[in-house]
Amino acid sequence: MEYQFPKNFWWGSAASGPQTEGTVSGDGKAQNIWDFWYQEKPEKFYQEVGPSETSQFYLNYQEDIQMMKAIGHNSFRTSIQWSRLIPNPETKKINEEAVVFYNHVIDELLSNDIEPFINLYHFDMPLSLQAKGGWLNREVVEDYIFYAKTCFELFGDRVKKWFTHNEPIVPVEGGYLYGWHYPDEVNLKHGVQVAYHETLASAKAIEVYHAQHYAGEIGIVLNLTPTYPRDKQNKADVEAARLVDGLFNRSFLDPAVKGEFPRDVVQWLKEHGLMPKVYKEDLELIRNNTIDLLGVNYYQPRRVKVKETPINHDLRFIMPEDFYDVYDMPGKKMNPYRGWEIYEKGIYDTLMNIKENYGNIRCYISENGMGVEREEQFMNAEGVIEDDYRIKFVIDHLKWVHQALQEGSQVQGYHMWTCMDNWSWLNAYKNRYGFIAVDLENKTKRTIKKSGYWFKELTEKNGFMEE
DSSP states (O other), X not given: OEEEOOTTOEEEEEOOHHHHOOOXXXXXXXXXXXXXXXXXXXXXXXXXXOGGGSOOHHHHHHHHHHXXXXXXXXXXXXXXXXXXHOSBTTTTBOOHHHHHHHHHHHHHHHHTTOEEEEEEESSOOBHHHHTTTGGGSHHHHHHHHHHHHHHHHHHTTTOOEEEEEEOTHHHHHIIIIISSSTTOOOOHHHHHHHHHHHXXXXXXXXXXXXXXXXXXXXXXXEEOOOEEESOTTOHHHHHHHHHHHIIIIIHHHHHHHTSSOOHHHHHHHHHTTOOOOOOHHHHHHHHHOOOSEEEEEOOOOEEEEOOOSOOXXXXXXXXXXXXXXXXXXXXXXXXXXXXXXXXXXXXXXXXXXXXXXXXTOOEEEEEOOOOBSOGGGGBOTTSOBXXXXXXXXXXXXXXXXXXXXXXXXXXXXXXXXXXXXXXXXXXXXXXXXXXXXXXXXXXXXXXXXXXXXXXXXXXHHTEEEOO
């Protein structure tokens, strides 16, 4: 069967500034929360590899962009580091070294016919702003708007695809519930306030962008994790799944696309004393500043059943898991390295949900990928990693993207996570995701994997054949 994709489909990959750039003496970058957390607790990070030891895109961007071109990219998403561009948010002074670097990256991408998709916030709060509460503090929303406006003014003449946040639920989960991100609190009420301020910041950035009439579009990137009840005929399972979907998906998707928060989630927050501090004018602003384009990160489903296990923590601290249990579905396909379920149809279900319930807004798959440990075990005699498992993973997901297209989805493209193996927060380099291998022991030498060569063929044909 032939799977052909629309003309001008966006093929490429995604990355972020804090996960790829690294630090270089004299680059002018200030500390962000990851630099600080690593400095304080390096043992938390896999093999104690910290953010200064990333894949050194800051030094190697020209070579890396040539490799992107060689493996068939026509688009690439990364982020600007707030702490690099504006090292001191109090004085608001722009770091000219950062401006030169980002201009070079944008121009290099464009000269190689690769469209830059630029994200503004990718989990990397400047430390000086975290010191006053980070997203907990409403003042930081205004600091973010100054940063966003600065980015638009500096780079908006060439960048036509902007995104306000990547996965805004993650700073909530990681920083205020489960300990994957700094400040490593367990406080759902704080997490809700953080989520609210992220949403407000996104809407305000959209307002600023549209007010200046830039010739581009602005959106948000959400990790939409389809939530399936254990038993669709069991009302309690279905209600548990709806709550989880509301907290982790619709809480950001609804305001981004519809301009309003889901009523069932608001009611639940009120019932449990978790409502954030809200100003009436905020709601009007959110209503009037919805996105132009939605990025969809899809990795795995979430499976849920009614709460059946006892709550084993201080009841003063409500957790989402107090209201549901994870359903460990027998026979599910797994990525044994990452511990995540592989469920390809979930990408189709997500796209169909957007089509049916969110006005079929234009969207694209902004991340999808497979993390594997010890990939050197799959290296051939020529030094190329034969990652057939990654090729199969992409093909199996693209079939469902194609099916969604056939049924009228306005999905515009597919970006893999990620271009080259990169540093991934506490996991550092434990799981490798790239089309291109990075050898940390050999001056971050890059080598294209088998999947990279395959991706080039895919993009040249704008599709693939399967027996």
